[in-house]
Amino acid sequence: MGRPMAHNLASAGFQVLGWNRTPAKAPPGVAEKRSIEEVARDCQVVATMLADDAAVESAAHVLYEHLPRGATHLGMSTISIALARRLAFEHAARGQRYVAAPVFGRPEAAEKKLLWIVTGGETDGLATIFDALGKVSLSLAEPWQASLVKLTGNFVILSLIESLGEALALVEKGGIDPREVMRFIGSTFLDAPAVRGYGGRIADTELEPAGFALVLGLKDVNLMLKAADELRSPLPLAGIARDHFLAALARGRENWDWGGLASAIRESAGLSPVRRG
Amino acid sequence: MGRPMAHNLASAGFQVLGWNRTPAKAPPGVAEKRSIEEVARDCQVVATMLADDAAVESAAHVLYEHLPRGATHLGMSTISIALARRLAFEHAARGQRYVAAPVFGRPEAAEKKLLWIVTGGETDGLATIFDALGKVSLSLAEPWQASLVKLTGNFVILSLIESLGEALALVEKGGIDPREVMRFIGSTFLDAPAVRGYGGRIADTELEPAGFALVLGLKDVNLMLKAADELRSPLPLAGIARDHFLAALARGRENWDWGGLASAIRESAGLSPVRRG
Numbered sequence: 001m002g003r004p005m006a007h008n009l010a011s012a013g014f015q016v017l018g019w020n021r022t023p024a025k026a027p028p029g030v031a032e033k034r035s036i037e038e039v040a041r042d043c044q045v046v047a048t049m050l051a052d053d054a055a056v057e058s059a060a061h062v063l064y065e066h067l068p069r070g071a072t073h074l075g076m077s078t079i080s081i082a083l084a085r086r087l088a089f090e091h092a093a094r095g096q097r098y099v100a101a102p103v104f105g106r107p108e109a110a111e112k113k114l115l116w117i118v119t120g121g122e123t124d125g126l127a128t129i130f131d132a133l134g135k136v137s138l139s140l141a142e143p144w145q146a147s148l149v150k151l152t153g154n155f156v157i158l159s160l161i162e163s164l165g166e167a168l169a170l171v172e173k174g175g176i177d178p179r180e181v182m183r184f185i186g187s188t189f190l191d192a193p194a195v196r197g198y199g200g201r202i203a204d205t206e207l208e209p210a211g212f213a214l215v216l217g218l219k220d221v222n223l224m225l226k227a228a229d230e231l232r233s234p235l236p237l238a239g240i241a242r243d244h245f246l247a248a249l250a251r252g253r254e255n256w257d258w259g260g261l262a263s264a265i266r267e268s269a270g271l272s273p274v275r276r277g
Numbered sequence: 278m279g280r281p282m283a284h285n286l287a288s289a290g291f292q293v294l295g296w297n298r299t300p301a302k303a304p305p306g307v308a309e310k311r312s313i314e315e316v317a318r319d320c321q322v323v324a325t326m327l328a329d330d331a332a333v334e335s336a337a338h339v340l341y342e343h344l345p346r347g348a349t350h351l352g353m354s355t356i357s358i359a360l361a362r363r364l365a366f367e368h369a370a371r372g373q374r375y376v377a378a379p380v381f382g383r384p385e386a387a388e389k390k391l392l393w394i395v396t397g398g399e400t401d402g403l404a405t406i407f408d409a410l411g412k413v414s415l416s417l418a419e420p421w422q423a424s425l426v427k428l429t430g431n432f433v434i435l436s437l438i439e440s441l442g443e444a445l446a447l448v449e450k451g452g453i454d455p456r457e458v459m460r461f462i463g464s465t466f467l468d469a470p471a472v473r474g475y476g477g478r479i480a481d482t483e484l485e486p487a488g489f490a491l492v493l494g495l496k497d498v499n500l501m502l503k504a505a506d507e508l509r510s511p512l513p514l515a516g517i518a519r520d521h522f523l524a525a526l527a528r529g530r531e532n533w534d535w536g537g538l539a540s541a542i543r544e545s546a547g548l549s550p551v552r553r554g
Contacts, residue, residue: 104466116465138461148451149458152444163436166512167429173508174425184415188393189381192469231450233546235443236517269510
């Protein structure tokens with residue numbers, strides 16, 4: 001996600017410095033730096049788009065030290081609400097600002113500047129950045145609340161994957177082509193982007209290459225369950241999906257799309273994980 | 278549902294005879310009869326739209342006896358796949374035809390002839406009837422397969438209700454207005470009729486009057502679980518939703534909308550079943 005987003009910012013006229021764990025991936029117009037420290041020193045806004053809490057927290061420790069006073073750390077990753085709270089506190093203690101801005105949308109949407117952005121915290125002066133990436137669709141008072149909505153949105157998508165996985169296995173056991181049922185559902189009462197995208201993939205059992213990998217899905221479902229713990233709000237659907245993630249990962253499917261949890265549902269119904277022919 | 282459908286058939290020029298357990302409910306243009314037997318004797322096509330398996334089976338026993346040879350019993354109710362199989366067998370044994378044609382769409386959609394129809398079985402000669410009611414969106418070989426797709430579609434909607442119920446309780450526990458989150462989800466990655474309809478109702482905790490009552494939802498989820506049994510295809514999400522139905526019904530909410538299973542989710546998160554103010 002980071003690469004098309006950096007490219008869109010550069011195209012919009014921003015001076016963009018980039019850093020990536022794998023070097024030489026900066027898109028045209030983005031000056032690649034050798035460390036987060038080098039990026040932090042000269043920037044008014046530093047956006048992080050990283051895989052998990054550990055990666056974000058490790059970057060944040062550099063930012064605490066090197067980001068100028070008054071500068072903004074824009075957190076665009078999907079992270080725990082506990083870490084979002086901590087980032088807001090630690091940056092504020094140093095006269096810096098933490099704003100959460102997780103995004104919804106597949107990599108293709110990022111390329112087309114069509115991301116749906118959820119902000120958390122005070123966003124003064126950031127509108128032109130958001131405009132270059134997509135559309136602010138929901139604004140919340142606190143950074144951790146934006147992280148919560150991101151996790152909640154992913155929970156709803158995950159529940160949809162689980163539900164369509166169970167539904168399509170059932171009709172296939174009934175001798176019906178799941179692709180036809182999926183076309184029906186996705187063109188009638190559930191005519192929505194996420195349904196057509198994930199549902200089509202599950203019905204076709206086309207689960208590689210990943211848009212969002214199974215192993216990242218497990219990370220996210222654990223963050224959802226952690227948020228549920230902290231807020232004392234049960235998420236039994238997340239528990240079921242988590243077990244299907246584990247069953248799929250137990251069979252070595254780390255790099256399948258997270259829609260691939262449907263493969264474990266298929267197996268529990270006595271079907272082969274991927275349909276043949 | 279039956280009333281607007283009968284009205285649409287009469288408006289389309291069909292000669293329509295009606296029967297209802299509660300008399301004097303026939304719409305203009307529909308001749309009301311005193312018994313199913315009276316309806317059956319003179320009709321080429323008899324449609325049943327009844328609440329459950331027991332009501333359909335009891336009507337079917339009259340139809341077996343009184344429907345002319347070559348006439349069609351059009352089953353539009355949501356029934357078990359086992360009963361659908363039995364109806365097809367028993368009608369065929371008497372030279373009659375059983376065609377399943379369950380529909381998706383709320384009562385408002387029925388009024389506007391916008392129902393999505395799933396057919397199962399041989400539908401020769403029925404096109405003008407379907408045209409008067411909505412659109413045939415999926416056609417399957419066997420009547421029981423159409424019943425299965427109807428149950429599966431309701432399962433997907435039910436999973437959505439459960440998922441949105443859990444999601445919105447979680448954000449509310451996080452101090453976020455669930456109505457804002459629902460507007461966000463329903464206008465972005467899940468911009469679909471069923472999401473906006475049920476999600477809006479759950480977010481508003483407006484669960485009366487029922488579009489489809491909780492107690493009918495319990496009936497449907499039990500039919501889904503029965504189909505899952507017969508086809509050996511686990512539906513763990515249906516099990517969770519069933520428990521929430523029972524918890525809501527235990528509190529006397531028979532006549533709430535089936536979106537009202539979210540009230541039990543709210544209670545399990547320590548929230549009042551309906552938001553105040």
